[in-house]
Amino acid sequence: MALQSNHLLGLEGTPREDIQAILDSAISFKEILERPIPKVPTLRHVTVVNAFFENSTRTRISFELAQKRLSADVVNFSASTSSVSKGETLIDTIRNLEAMKIDVVVMRHPMPGAPVILTKYCSSKVINAGDGPHEHPTQALLDMMTLREAFGSFENLNVTLIGDIAHSRVALSNIYGLLTMGANVAVCGPPTLIPRNIESLGVKVYHDADEALAHSDCINVLRIQLERQKSGLFPSIREYHSFFGITRSRLLKASKDLVILHPGPMNRGVEIDSDVADGPQSVILQQVTNGVAIRMAVLFLIAGGEREDELVN
Amino acid sequence: MSWSTDKAADIMSQRGWHVAKTSKVILRDARLIDPSAGLDEIADLLIERGKIEQIGKIKEDNSKDFKVLELNGKIVAPGFFDMHVHLREPGREDKETILTGTMAAAAGGFTGVACMPNTDPPLDNVGVVRWVYEMASGAPVAVHPIAAITKQRKGNEITEISELYQSGVRALSNDGDSVMNSEVMRRALEYSSMHDMVIMTHSEDDDLAGNGVMREGEVSTRLGLTPWPSLAESIHVARDTLLAKFTGGRIHVSHISSLDSIEAVRQGKAQNVNVTSEATPHHFSLTDEACTGYDTNFKMNPPLGTPEDRDAVIEGLKDGTIDTIATDHAPHTTEEKLVEFDRAPFGVVGLETAIGVAAKKLVNPGHLEWKDIVEKMSINPRKIMRLPVVTIKEGAVADLTLIDPECTWTVDPADFFTKGRNTPFTGWDLPARPIGILSRGWILISPAAENVVG
Numbered sequence: 035m036a037l038q039s040n041h042l043l044g045l046e047g048t049p050r051e052d053i054q055a056i057l058d059s060a061i062s063f064k065e066i067l068e069r070p071i072p073k074v075p076t077l078r079h080v081t082v083v084n085a086f087f088e089n090s091t092r093t094r095i096s097f098e099l100a101q102k103r104l105s106a107d108v109v110n111f112s113a114s115t116s117s118v119s120k121g122e123t124l125i126d127t128i129r130n131l132e133a134m135k136i137d138v139v140v141m142r143h144p145m146p147g148a149p150v151i152l153t154k155y156c157s158s159k160v161i162n163a164g165d166g167p168h169e170h171p172t173q174a175l176l177d178m179m180t181l182r183e184a185f186g187s188f189e190n191l192n193v194t195l196i197g198d199i200a201h202s203r204v205a206l207s208n209i210y211g212l213l214t215m216g217a218n219v220a221v222c223g224p225p226t227l228i229p230r231n232i233e234s235l236g237v238k239v240y241h242d243a244d245e246a247l248a249h250s251d252c253i254n255v256l257r258i259q260l261e262r263q264k265s266g267l268f269p270s271i272r273e274y275h276s277f278f279g280i281t282r283s284r285l286l287k288a289s290k291d292l293v294i295l296h297p298g299p300m301n302r303g304v305e306i307d308s309d310v311a312d313g314p315q316s317v318i319l320q321q322v323t324n325g326v327a328i329r330m331a332v333l334f335l336i337a338g339g340e341r342e343d344e345l346v347n
Numbered sequence: 348m349s350w351s352t353d354k355a356a357d358i359m360s361q362r363g364w365h366v367a368k369t370s371k372v373i374l375r376d377a378r379l380i381d382p383s384a385g386l387d388e389i390a391d392l393l394i395e396r397g398k399i400e401q402i403g404k405i406k407e408d409n410s411k412d413f414k415v416l417e418l419n420g421k422i423v424a425p426g427f428f429d430m431h432v433h434l435r436e437p438g439r440e441d442k443e444t445i446l447t448g449t450m451a452a453a454a455g456g457f458t459g460v461a462c463m464p465n466t467d468p469p470l471d472n473v474g475v476v477r478w479v480y481e482m483a484s485g486a487p488v489a490v491h492p493i494a495a496i497t498k499q500r501k502g503n504e505i506t507e508i509s510e511l512y513q514s515g516v517r518a519l520s521n522d523g524d525s526v527m528n529s530e531v532m533r534r535a536l537e538y539s540s541m542h543d544m545v546i547m548t549h550s551e552d553d554d555l556a557g558n559g560v561m562r563e564g565e566v567s568t569r570l571g572l573t574p575w576p577s578l579a580e581s582i583h584v585a586r587d588t589l590l591a592k593f594t595g596g597r598i599h600v601s602h603i604s605s606l607d608s609i610e611a612v613r614q615g616k617a618q619n620v621n622v623t624s625e626a627t628p629h630h631f632s633l634t635d636e637a638c639t640g641y642d643t644n645f646k647m648n649p650p651l652g653t654p655e656d657r658d659a660v661i662e663g664l665k666d667g668t669i670d671t672i673a674t675d676h677a678p679h680t681t682e683e684k685l686v687e688f689d690r691a692p693f694g695v696v697g698l699e700t701a702i703g704v705a706a707k708k709l710v711n712p713g714h715l716e717w718k719d720i721v722e723k724m725s726i727n728p729r730k731i732m733r734l735p736v737v738t739i740k741e742g743a744v745a746d747l748t749l750i751d752p753e754c755t756w757t758v759d760p761a762d763f764f765t766k767g768r769n770t771p772f773t774g775w776d777l778p779a780r781p782i783g784i785l786s787r788g789w790i791l792i793s794p795a796a797e798n799v800v801g
Binding site: 046123124125143145146147148150151165166167168169203206229230231232234235 | 563564567568572573689
């Protein structure tokens with residue numbers, strides 16, 4: 035069992051079978067995480083560099099845990115302490131890392147397409163851990179794993195992404211992955227936070243949160259960054275919260291079975307209220323747990339897929 | 348470093364070009380195309396002391412002492428003129444120099460270029476402009492500096508336009524940056540109109556363009572790249588067309604790239620506003636889809652348009668809304684371009700591929716004929732800049748571009764004379780190529796012109 039691509043750059047164009055394979059393996063890895071000694075030797079022959087050109091504590095920790103649970107050798111690299119701040123180019127940085135013999139690069143980068151450029155100039159396998167507002171495939175996969183646990187299947191599942199769609203790597207990856215797996219995807223927010231051409235991807239657009247909720251089996255609530263308000267994309271946090279925030283009273287108008295996701299980190303009281311985030315319909319902490327399992331599955335299938343036998347040892 | 352030292356002649360000779368100052372040349376069996384003289388016929392040309400002395404059948408016994416080129420039906424047209432290039436000198440000699448830029452122009456079939464003032468220091472005063480003339484003197488390619496509209500290209504105070512005019516400048520531009528202040532643009536148009544100068548607009552609303560790196564559309568949404576809406580261009584084209592109408596000044600919209608901008612120019616022309624426009628080879632041959640691999644050689648300003656924009660550019664070229672084809676030749680170093688898409692500078696080189704791409708994307712599909720290409724790449728740019736139009740007739744100065752319209756070659760940036768390797772056309776098979784120029788007493792013939800040089 036191996037993926038059709040050497041890399042995981044995004045979910046755009048990733049075939050259904052590959053997504054299925056990752057989600058299926060993640061179930062086994064989640065089981066490993068629940069063992070008394072949650073560690074397997076599967077990737078003990080593999081060296082991974084976590085190259086983080088921007089801070090993302092939770093994504094890095096999730097990847098690092100996944101790598102350690104699989105016994106990979108892990109090196110962490112972050113831009114603030116590196117030669118990038120001394121003017122070295124992305125390509126030189128990676129070529130230098132690669133000269134030290136590594137197998138996999140997990141890269142977080144503030145600019146779209148950086149992982150694609152990487153694959154042209156190094157022979158390591160590349161996993162995109164978020165490239166600017168482009169894609170964040172492992173986040174979408176862990177969201178999908180959580181949804182499958184809740185609903186069993188994606189067929190005709192109605193998923194709505196609410197919030198800052200235009201600047202979200204999570205939104206784009208979710209849209210690609212969910213559509214590939216047969217779900218119906220909608221986005222909801224003010225037009226200023228939704229790309230003009232989003233419908234060309236095959237999603238429905240709502241500007242009314244209550245209407246969106248009424249048509250959803252599940253909502254994925256995206257983080258609202260204060261800087262978007264400052265750049266004039268919406269008038270105030272107060273107005274955003276009152277029209278698009280997920281509040282208890284808004285939930286009371288929707289189905290009791292509505293499932294709520296949030297990729298984190300949350301702005302409590304902005305896009306989501308505390309009693310909702312901590313309430314019975316929320317699966318937010320489950321997402322975090324699944325994140326480690328999904329990243330184990332991706333690392334395994336990308337870097338150690340041929341050693342499947344070792345998984346069971 | 349100037350051509351007068353013959354340094355460029357040596358460099359080009361070493362790469363197989365025939366480069367000479369020749370007083371007596373016969374072009375035999377040339378397909379002469381010059382719409383300004385109503386000419387499209389096979390004939391011989393006899394050139395002596397830099398002038399076309401005779402057109403017709405030149406007898407063999409008249410050809411002794413002459414350099415004879417056997418053209419076998421290849422095209423001879425009035426010299427092509429690229430009114431929009433960045434020669435980068437002074438200041439960014441690592442990207443291009445007047446020497447390398449004019450070699451690239453000659454190799455690309457151009458006998459004249461107009462160079463943009465976004466140099467360091469900028470071409471915003473007579474001193475720097477004279478220096479450019481000096482550096483380019485003796486070159487077979489005429490270099491016409493375009494001066495900045497405003498001091499330091501900052502968009503606040505107009506330059507000493509009359510003095511610049513006296514020194515030979517015929518066009519003004521802040522290319523690379525727009526003039527955001529409409530009042531400044533109004534005054535620049537009014538002031539320059541007393542010399543009938545043209546203002547070449549860089550049409551971009553800075554606020555609407557923001558940090559955009561590619562055209563806003565389906566592809567930018569897919570790629571997550573910061574969008575640059577076509578509106579950022581069209582709103583300024585519409586504004587400047589209104590300003591030209593109000594002031595009577597002349598605008599030439601540089602590198603026009605979107606449907607609405609072209610429509611604004613079309614409406615302006617219908618109302619007899621003094622507005623002209625140009626399109627680049629990349630805007631009539633490529634679309635935003637090319638950005639898919641995040642290759643920075645597809646990052647330019649204005650960005651590549653949607654298929655509808657590209658079709659509108661072709662339509663504008665066909666119906667005359669777009670008067671000229673210019674390259675916006677913008678060389679950058681490999682180091683600058685070998686970075687993330689967001690981080691790379693805008694711009695691509697174009698001098699050495701323009702004729703081939705025009706043949707592939709305009710002539711061969713039947714959008715334009717060669718005579719239209721001559722109009723848009725030789726006659727119209729000189730007319731707009733109020734430079735003497737070069738023509739093929741007896742007694743005229745020999746200023747000629749030679750084109751092989753039936754050959755196939757593959758674009759390899761390693762073969763370029765420009766320092767820039769940043770072309771979006773790497774690997775393209777092109778169906779035509781320039782094979783030489785006659786200009787300012789020089790004759791330059793490409794090694795690709797086999798069997799032409801006797």
